[in-house]
Amino acid sequence: MDSLLVFIAVEVGHSLRWDGLTGVGIPLYGGGAGNGYELQTFTEKRETSWAFTPYGGGDVDGPSNGPAPLPWDVEARPTHMFHDEVKVVQVPHTASVKECHRCKGTGSLQCSECHGKGWTRCLSCHGDGWYTDSSGYKERCFYCQSSTHGHGRQDCLKCNAKGRVACPPCDSYGQIRCFIRLTITWKVHTSEHIVRKGGLPEELVKEVSGQVAFEEEGPRIFPLTQFPDNTINLASAQLVNSHKNKFVDERIYGQRHQVRIVPVAEVEYGFKGGPGKFWVYGYENKVHSPDYPQTCCWGCCCVM
Secondary structure (H helix, E strand, O other): OHHHHHHHHHHHHHHOOHHHEEOOOOOOEEEEEEEEEEEEEEEEEEEEEEEEEEOOOOOOOOHHHOOOOOHHHOOOOOOOOOOOEEEEEEOOOOOEEEEOOOOOOOOEEEOOOOOOOOEEEOOOOOOOOEEEOOOOOEEEOOOOOOOOOOOOEEEOOOOOOOOEEEOOOOOOOOEEEEEEEEEEEEEEEEEEEEEOOOOOOHHHHHOOOOEEEEEEEEOOOOOOOOOOOHHHHHHHHHHHHHHHHHOOOOEEEEEEEEEEEEEEEEEEEEEOOEEEEEEEEOOOOEEEOOOOOOHHHHOEEEOO
16 A cells, blocks of 8 residues: 555656545555466477598597487487476487588689689779770789789689688598587477456566465476465466477477465546546566556556
């Protein structure tokens, strides 16, 4: 109630509208709470794909070291529970060395800038090799006179005048190490159900703090059945059953749920003969007042 009176004193006092406001501070002020149920399911998903890296020598963990494990047999754990995370690992005993598919084992590719020639036409003299001034005097072109491929030609900068460049997939080694890559994704799936009080919008109840009345965590959890508000029990049963069959290609790593109680106070008032209503909600004492005539002042604010 103190927060409510402070809000009225500040907001209405500043707008000089005490003369038209009635019905505040009388029994029309009603207290209550908005209940929020939240279910989180922490899942793990594993996907495999072929991958390769340049091979310049060294040990190769191939089939000769033993049979490759199945994707779900590879040991891996999340860094933290109920945090999104992705890990990429190599499946043991799946590596092999192959000739690079891009350069066919040569380690290099034809330069795309000069098309393998090692030079490009000089843009300054247009390939002539000479520069002619306005008086007709000719001299060797400054830009291509030192070219290793002759006058009128400029050495290709991309391939260093060699006509070939390093092969990116094999990094010039001519060989690649192929293996099966395992991508492990841990993800938190969250579902909520808000029991609103009066006309307070659901998204406003979600954004403020409240008191945690119940919380539980485990590998699998059962729906609530004994919470005083039966709508929370029904929501819990619906969401838990939904999560049980929702993530068909993922394994459930853990679950947790909680019930949060957000304090909500509803106030009815009269303003110049017209009725109105607003809400004070959350431990932050935020105010939602869609009926107030000057919504730019009262639309939603915080009372300290």
